[in-house]
Amino acid sequence: MEKPMIELAGIKKIYYVGGQEVAALAGIDLNIKQGEFAALMGPSGSGKSTLMNILGCLDRPTCGSYKLDGQEVANLTDDELAVVRNKRIGFVFQNFNLLSRISAADNVALPLIYAGVGKNERKERARKVLDAVGLGDRADHQPNELSGGQRQRVAIARALVNDPHIIMADEPTGNLDTKSTKEIMEIFEGLHREGRTIILVTHEPEIAACASRQLLVRDGLITQDAGKGVKMDVV
């Protein structure tokens, strides 16, 4: 049996609001294998974004164990977590989170700066991934000169530029029209076929239906874990 890429055991995240404990995550156990395409679903406030942040090493759990590639994340320093975010995980956000003052190519090259890649190689690699998402001709445009779908494709190119094993997408189609949504989902499916692990947060069942595994989060717990095509009972 292949060892899972992501192993969560008893993950809790507790916030203190007005002196009261609020558990955003109430003890999550979850394994995700390499090459899986998992969709995290759930109503707003269910804790799916918190779970996503912990999976993406942007946040630390209050307690519980998170092993990424067999390594306990809790033992990593902040700088080591930064390296994990830089090299092993690619992020795609709902509102794109591109830097508005620099070109699409420079946005894509951003993670490479922190990976210590030289200028010429950065340029070359940024072009290559932009070509791969079909935006090679828009490399020198600034984000505000691009449509929503194009911006999200730039963001995906940025997530891919360091060739990470895991892509994490938080409502990547939340701000897009139907046509762009379709294009973006096709890109994700393509990445899945290449063998990358994809974890995607969404509240739309049609989006989740593209994934090979659907997870329903409710009140900080995973309440349903199903395969492709199963109709999830979100509301």
Next chain:
Amino acid sequence: MGMFMESVEIALHALFANKLRSILTMLGIIIGVGAVIAMIAVGMGVSQKVTSSIASLGSNMLIVRPGAATTGGVRGSAGSRKTLKYEDAQAIKKKIKDAQYVSPVVSSSFQIVNGNQNWNTQVQGVTPEYLQIRDLSVSNGSFITENDLATRNRVAVIGTTVSENLFGEENPVGHVIRVKNQPYRVIGVLESKGQSSTGQDQDDTVIVPLTTAMDRLLGITYVNMINVQVVSQEKMDEVQSNIETLLRQRHHLVGDKENDFQVQNLTSLMATLNETTTMLTLFLGSIAAISLIVGGIGIMNIMMVSVTERTREIGIRKALGATFKNIMTQFLIESVVIGVIGGLIGVAFGIGVALAISKFGGFQTVITIGPILMSFSFSVGIGLFFGIYPARKAALLDPIEALRYE
């Protein structure tokens, strides 16, 4: 090093994106650095002018003056006594070996007349050595000779101001002027020396032989002062005390009787003045330095605003793998770059102001490399120091909070 250059590039990019704000932020540093350089240039200009005008009185100078006269318990001003004689000067010349030039002087104000022109000025009775001791030269004609002194000749050497006022464009040499209704033949015109440090016109003077002035003009038997030039700086103190001893002896001052004369040392006067002008320079410089610190606070203020404004950018960079050090360097370099660019412009500005003061203010300024290097490195240091807090604040931001920031 590669990472460092990246950070500089990112910083320049960010500063360029906000041109007006960056320039306004730099303005504090520009004015601060410029003011330090210009003020120190002014202070050093004053200092140099004082030094050179004292030097123009002649170097290694001792001035012997009579003491203050006491009449019925009321003390007169220094020099009011009549104890100093021409013979004292001759004795100093003869007996004190390191006294190179000795020049006794009497002076008084008179009206000088040439035809229908008249002019009021200071008439000085001097000996030929006055020429060397005051570093004067005669541009036209000749100076007073020992022979004039011996025969109490009625001859005069006049300054250019007197010449212009009495003779206009005409050559005065050979003409006769009247002083106190006595005729004096003009034998020479002094080369122009311009204004003294105290604003006195050094060309507004008439020089006659000492003996002529004492006997024919003033009817006195004493001199107002004796200038003594010492061969070298090291001998100043020795000569000073030798003169004191000699004069006490000549004036029959025994035991603890007070001196009826005083010997002033111009070199020590110069040291005192130098100290004063150094204080002035420091004072001007430190006032200007305060504005530099205020400029630094301006940098800090803008950097704080900038960090808040770019919270989301910081969140994105952190999510993409930027470490604490990366973000810290990015913002720190931004504020240092403000200090460097502001400092460079400030140096140019300060030099410009100093040159403009020299050119249009009729006031000499001295620009040296010291204050330029000092204020430039100070401005870079200020950029660094006042950038630390905002940069740290940026680097400590929680990536999730930062990404959520609207």
